[in-house]
Amino acid sequence: MVRRPSNRREASERPPENIRRLLRTDLVSFIRRSFRELSPTTTFAPSWHIAAIAWELERIRLGENRRLIINMPPRSLKSISASVAFPAFIHGHDPSCEIVCVSYAQDLAAKLHNDYRSLLTSSWYRSVFPRTMVGRKDSEAETHLTARGSRLATSVGGTLTGRGGDIIIIDDPLKPSDASSESSRTRTNEWFGSTLLSRQNDKRTAAIVIVSQRLHSNDLAGHVLENDGDSWTLLNLPAIAPRDAAIPIGRDRVHNVKHGDVLHPEREPRDVLDAIRREIGSDQFAAQYLQEPVPPxxxxxxxxxxxxxxxxxxxxxxxxxxxxxxxxxxxxxxxxxxxxxxxxxxxxxxxxxxxxxxxxxxxxxxxxxxxxxxxxxxxxxxxxxxxxxxxxxxxxxxxxxxxxxxxxxxxxxxxxxxxxxxxxxxxxxxxxxxxxxxxxxxxxxxxxxxxxxxxxxxxxxxxxxxxxxxxxxxxxxxxx
CATH class of the missing domain: 3.30.420.240 (Nucleotidyltransferase; domain 5)
Incomplete structure (x- = not known):
């Protein structure tokens, strides 16, 4: 990505009505504006895969789908899109929604939550969604809204007693360095089944999103797909397309991917990916970048x-x-x-x-x-x-x-x-x-x-x- 001078005044200006309308109705535009808020010195590099992510997340928000897995390489805007911008977008439309966001560690969960808080308190967000207001409880672990909605940030294995969510977002449930640990994988998978699933406010309507890079054939995404794959929608976004595919990016709209296409060539062209492959090895590259982990x-x-x-x-x-x-x-x-x-x-x-x-x-x-x-x-x-x-x-x-x-x-x-x-x-x-x-x-x-x-x-x-x-x-x- 290209660095540019910071312009805080631009970032805090109230956008014109046509832009506000676009930010209210188009999650891709909202993600892009959120990125500019959180990374003001970095130029956003558009890519079709952001539209694919936004479309599947919108289906969750609209109640058209209740189970979603997004697998994609690291540093591809998955966390800003799914864990930061998406909850803020949801709360812009429904400030009564209760959202639970989970990551492998509490410090990562807190960081993503603070990014979410930055969006809600920005002047442009308040002008786009004036009904969404932060209440008295607002910390790096939890934010309550005046309309009784909330975003709770927690970690895998964290306490959820008495807490629930209308939408649960699990972002990187397994630390990469723990992927080879059978006990860590088992602990994560068992916590999902024994604790997290019971935290849905209404099991008939609550939605769960898992967004991660693949790390192991039996990581949480692999575990869920193996045991209940028919119930989940999988959006698989490998860094290099292993086959031709038509990826939905909107209602009645698809992006056609050809075998060998690079996911985001503006950021990570093929020569960069080949260098990463040589650096981290074929096994890790197959898992983290191609989303096809090889059994050890x-x-x-x-x-x-x-x-x-x-x-x-x-x-x-x-x-x-x-x-x-x-x-x-x-x-x-x-x-x-x-x-x-x-x-x-x-x-x-x-x-x-x-x-x-x-x-x-x-x-x-x-x-x-x-x-x-x-x-x-x-x-x-x-x-x-x-x-x-x-x-x-x-x-x-x-x-x-x-x-x-x-x-x-x-x-x-x-x-x-x-x-x-x-x-x-x-x-x-x-x-x-x-x-x-x-x-x-x-x-x-x-x-x-x-x-x-x-x-x-x-x-x-x-x-x-x-x-x-x-x-x-x-x-x-x-x-x-």
Missing amino acids: GGNMFKRSWIRRYHHAPAQNEGRIIQSWDTAAKTGPQNDWSVCTTWQIINGCYYLLDVWRDKVEYPALISEAKSLAHRFNPYVVLVEDTNIGTALITELKAARVRTEPVQASQSKEARAAVVTAIFERGDVCFPDWKPWLAELEAELFAFPGGRHDDQVDSISQALTHAVRGKGGVAVSIRGYF
């Missing part, structure tokens, strides 16, 4: 089994194979087409490249031929089903050595065949590639993840290799 140690495949290489072997050494898992359709809910490229040397399996996309058939054929030309594989393996059958014909016509593969077992059974290769430490991944985080998120979550197309391609390639169809005895010294 993996499920069927363990992270500790993977060896790493810095420089790939020379392409003329060993044998290279490619493995295709194809998808017939390209819709948002459909599977991906995947090609993994491997170099096999002396029983060591180097993953050289991963191509993963949703494309129509002509583009798929073009990509398959391009990858074959680029790596010159000894053989290209293609699952002989649906669109894969046609791909086999096209590649053979292009004089690419292609072998059809019949999938006669379940995905889990096919993966189980190759786990021993991983466990022996014979599988080598690169230190870093742009596709590595998404691959590992899928691989280490398998079979519990949402996708398994890359795992299918890997299983197919390594099953072919262990049957004695790809290894050449060449020294691997110097590649690590």
Whole structure:
């Protein structure tokens, strides 16, 4: 963000009526004005994701939804939007509403509450919502309004005896440094179920909002989605879009996201995100920035089994194979087409490249031929089903050595065949590639993840290799 000189006089001026009307009716504009109040020396960088957040929060305020989870990266205006501006906006329209705001620590809860108080006492807010007035009780833990509404700031595990809320907002319930602690996660999840849920003023109409970055597969968001996911609306805003999606940003309005789109490129472009990934590691990046936490140690495949290489072997050494898992359709809910490229040397399996996309058939054929030309594989393996059958014909016509593969077992059974290769430490991944985080998120979550197309391609390639169809005895010294 860009720094600019502070202008306190501008911040305290009474806005004209048309601006006041906009601030009363449009939560996005209200969030933007709140940001200027709280960060007067920083320029607001507009983004469609603020409209997506505002739309889902407005549905909560209007009673159209009662359960909402917003998962998004750190430093993306989630707290100002959901914990500060939103309660102030609610109280502007309904100063009798009782709101409870929860964070992982009381000092964080107090900080957000003080920001809320700053909004309510600003001259522009008072001109926009003149009926909303602060009462006698006004501290960094709790503010009462003259119309009997309130905002209570507390922490996970804090005392709520005798207190309740019409809207409960949980903002970052787990401290990042506690994410690896099973006892901390369990304490947070149990407090939510045993204490917080009982604090709803009217269980028929009260609403709960959880807004956080993902930290662990069993953090509060994961726990809630696993046990009661059908009751919750999930707004998932990864820093890098893992798939095409249409995100609602208003009534009958959507923002179309394409695979690989960056959430907020004005603030965190792709090169910055790649640097963050290298700094914090793939696991933390997958959780905090991609909102896809990987189970620690993996499920069927363990992270500790993977060896790493810095420089790939020379392409003329060993044998290279490619493995295709194809998808017939390209819709948002459909599977991906995947090609993994491997170099096999002396029983060591180097993953050289991963191509993963949703494309129509002509583009798929073009990509398959391009990858074959680029790596010159000894053989290209293609699952002989649906669109894969046609791909086999096209590649053979292009004089690419292609072998059809019949999938006669379940995905889990096919993966189980190759786990021993991983466990022996014979599988080598690169230190870093742009596709590595998404691959590992899928691989280490398998079979519990949402996708398994890359795992299918890997299983197919390594099953072919262990049957004695790809290894050449060449020294691997110097590649690590």
